[in-house]
Amino acid sequence: MAATSAPHASAHANGNGTHAGMAAQVGAPTNPMATALLTDQYQFSMAYAYWKAGKHADRAVFDLYFRKNPFGGEFTVFAGLEECIKFIANYKFTEHDISFLQSVMPMCEGEFFDYLREVDCSDVEVYSIPEGSVVFPKVPLMRVEGPVAVVQLLETPFVNLINYASLVTTNAARHRHVAGKSKVLLEFGLRRAQGPDGAISASKYCFMGGFDATSNVLAGNLFGIPLRGTHSHAFVSSYMSLDEIPDKALRSKDGSRVCQDFVSLVQEWLQKIQVADSLGGVFGDTNQSELAAFVSYALAFPSNFLALVDTYDVMRSGIPNFCAVALALHDLGYKASGIRLDSGDLAYLSVEARKVFRAVEEEFNVPGFGKMVITASNDLNEETIDALNKQGHEVDAFGIGTYLVTCYSQAALGCVFKLVEINSKPRIKLSEDVAKVSIPCKKRCFRLYGKEGYPLVDIMIRESEPSPKAGERILCRHPFIESKRAYVVPQHVEELLQCYWPGRSDKPRAELPSLDKIRSRCMQQLEKLRPDHIRRLNPTPYKVSVSAKLYDFIHCLWLNEAPVGELQ
């Protein structure tokens, strides 16, 4: 099998390989609604028809793959594997489930439900590309083997758990790519996501794809993702005046003294700012309810003061109010965190805000004030960040919601789950659309790397074929187009599909890594990719191929199954 194991696939002991043992080891799906009933009705109809024909235990092999990269790009990040493994580890019908199925399928014989009562995934094997890997169309992300009736039942939940996970991870990775490594990326999508776990999943997978933190507290709790968040416009407008602040005292950071009237200190600073020539005298009266809100927030969080400055008017009110509070905090040894802009021309406003911060640093001799963090957060997406980059801006952190978590520019990834073999007989699904013809046979898949360390091509081979080897020439053929083929001498060969659920086989089980490790894998894989595959405009397609043997077999089977005249 050559020296081709994936980096973190560890062959740990599989001693307690019983179904229950494995369930305890991997835990339950994040969403308690991911149960055995979360599937399409037709999977049960088919299960019954298979069972009636005595065919339910036929050994089937299915491939899970997608046909086209999303977002007009040429790469996808694979995600959702851990949830799939958790799903099958806990796969079991309860008596409640069975009663319900009996009620909706009254025409089925009673023994069928006895069969369902016994169904679990102990006889299923799952091979998968490691989560967080960069993947490409047509190459199986997962290969699922087992009794045909059971694996069919898994089709819908697996596709559900992979589709959105991979889509939103890819979207996050694209946002990271356009924002650049130095920016802080915050996922703010909970309120606009498609339901509660549209949000929970989004938070998990955006972090995996390269975000730094989320606003979603439950996701922070479930996955250990760092949390971020300060205050909203409503907080600002809930204040009417500075009279609403009952306790005006603030102890200095080092605890050595207490400022009895922090409000007055802020007001003094506001006056100094308003008369300072270097600040251009642009400031008139600022909004007093906003000032009260900022002071109140600073008294609660003197070490983490970050203010939303656009409730009334960024440059006329928000920025001078913020500076006054930040300077007063500075007098007491605290360092303000920065501002958030949530409307208007973010390029212009961030540049203007930066000018003020630098002028304040200069005017009042406050080292570091010019570097105040500027967060922007108004309906941002790949395009707007790209446009900001082109205009020039001073934003340090982006808070991204709607477009990120709903994958607004393409809200679905078309993952499919196709039968490729049954009882060791290869199967094909034809279509008038060649792109929709499935690639038959139980396959092994490899990534071939070139001299410069970049991946060159993915190749699928029949299980019986020898693995490609580093330094040995191999012919890589386009699966459907005869003229497209190339010889490759790989410098390095990586086998893509690892065994994550060995079923009754004695194969070693690859570890499910932590979210942090998956995130690192994703970052590393994207860095390893040739830049032209990943660029936003006119990216180069990555090549996906089959071996010469598999190519011949596909076309033989195709001719065999298609009605005469179909291929003329």
Place this chain on the structure above:
Amino acid sequence: MAATSAPHASAHANGNGTHAGMAAQVGAPTNPMATALLTDQYQFSMAYAYWKAGKHADRAVFDLYFRKNPFGGEFTVFAGLEECIKFIANYKFTEHDISFLQSVMPMCEGEFFDYLREVDCSDVEVYSIPEGSVVFPKVPLMRVEGPVAVVQLLETPFVNLINYASLVTTNAARHRHVAGKSKVLLEFGLRRAQGPDGAISASKYCFMGGFDATSNVLAGNLFGIPLRGTHSHAFVSSYMSLDEIPDKALRSKDGSRVCQDFVSLVQEWLQKIQVADSLGGVFGDTNQSELAAFVSYALAFPSNFLALVDTYDVMRSGIPNFCAVALALHDLGYKASGIRLDSGDLAYLSVEARKVFRAVEEEFNVPGFGKMVITASNDLNEETIDALNKQGHEVDAFGIGTYLVTCYSQAALGCVFKLVEINSKPRIKLSEDVAKVSIPCKKRCFRLYGKEGYPLVDIMIRESEPSPKAGERILCRHPFIESKRAYVVPQHVEELLQCYWPGRSDKPRAELPSLDKIRSRCMQQLEKLRPDHIRRLNPTPYKVSVSAKLYDFIHCLWLNEAPVGELQ
């Protein structure tokens, strides 16, 4: 309050109006992940700042509304209310939640967490438009009143629970509108939805918006939605030949006799079809694995035989194979259900299939065979159904997935939650974009109906104003544009916001109706709407207005809050 109660708002006894009593009455949220931690981090930051300032119990009023109808349309269907009420009925922090919050907010005083331990929604009041109502931009869908810190914590989950629910219900209603009342609409979105409860919510709300059934078994179980589903391409290609059918016997429907070799009966019919002149002799050899799959499925479901006919070739293989099995079933007293087309030119194939069914009815004298149900299901959406309608087709039922459940053409509805009053003082949120200025004040909202029974205009008034009355002239003003105003003499007046969660008040609580009732409400409301508001192309915007008094107040407050020079 005039004769203006909403149709199904019943004033049932509120005797057990305690928080726990109400929780028991309404049940838990559908998704167990919808807990008190499902909110944005900044809501907790604000709660702490309010608490530090002694302001947390200040009585706040927030409006939940959206600014623009989705999908280029001029109407939206409001959904998600029941889940919001279930959410607040069960609102409570567990000790686990508290520990987690302490760990992520170590800078907060311990007493704050004692306060959080006591928080529930017994002091919150929720007023809402009934679920399933047709709604319009700017008019509050919900008004939430209560302690400012608590209502802020509810902002994120409420917006999450309403946004996608309303979006996908509206999408379903639009699909129903373009398909027409006579077609059967099936939601097939589970595998492509955004996570498990993207799917569960989609199934619930598509049914609400006018769909007839779903493929999602768990949704059928949770909500009682009818289930549909037969078999997939994999089922067809899992068969190799007719030899795989072990038990070939089939008892007739009336139980009077047994056909010992159903396979031979099917083969006889296939030969008759192939030589029949009236069928045009188009049929050569059909695919035998497909035929085996159909026979096997028919033996399992003789009374519900519905076949997917496009695995190999619809007209050369799928249709003749289907007809042979259907005719053999007919010999035994069964009636086949129909076919499903999942690829190719659905208009052409449905018309050709219909021709064959009619010819079979004629040739073999099988009354009703020509009316065989044709279901279509390949990447359908509003546009493709519209295009099919224009081309002419013979499809009876549409199975719709990806575009429906992900709301592909617009994946988010921009619901917002804005503070409109605190401690009885009206508040406004300004913005350089006039469309984003909030409408201040605690308001009541009414729908005014004209002579022909159509709704004419929605109007918001200050709480202190008298309600509009049928037969009395009232001036309706555009909230922001001075010149847009009109006198209306309504024939009928409907108050929109009903009390669904009275908190500590003694207001009668409106009932949460069943899903079926909400679905009927939605259908009725759409039928009551003037057709030009609902048409697909260039629909007429529905008018939304404020009273003269509220108009004056908004503009007075606006001038007051905006920095000088802002409005020049």
